[in-house]
Amino acid sequence: MSYDPNNIFAKILRGEIPCDRVHENDHALAFRDINPQTPVHVLVIPKGPYVDLTDFAANASADEIEGFVRAVGETAQMLGITDGGYRALTNIGEHGLQEVPHFHVHLFGG
DSSP, X not given: OOOOTTSHHHHHHTTSSOOOEEEEOSSEEEEEOSSOSSSEEEEEEESSXXXXXXXXXXXXXXXXXXXXXXXXXXXXXXXXXXXXOOEEEOXXXXXXXXXXXXXXXXXXXX
16 A cells, blocks of 8 residues: 555645544644544544554654654543543554555544
């Protein structure tokens, strides 16, 4: 799977498609999933063009990685799901059932 600059998350980052923003920093954006699978279902995406976790880990700067990981934790705190527990999930590639070729983490809670 290669990066497609016209994927839906890239369009959200460019402001071409609206989203229900939950949290944002210099390196990441968190927004509610349009088809939630749990009472709380948020996606956290890096602002850079990374296909998946493997690409992100290999090519993102230390600042991007830190900013993204902090955004995941801060978003979970803001959503109030840390006390009861939550899931953070990323799908990688076709066999991992990744649908959008832009790295993202699902936060599930509630």
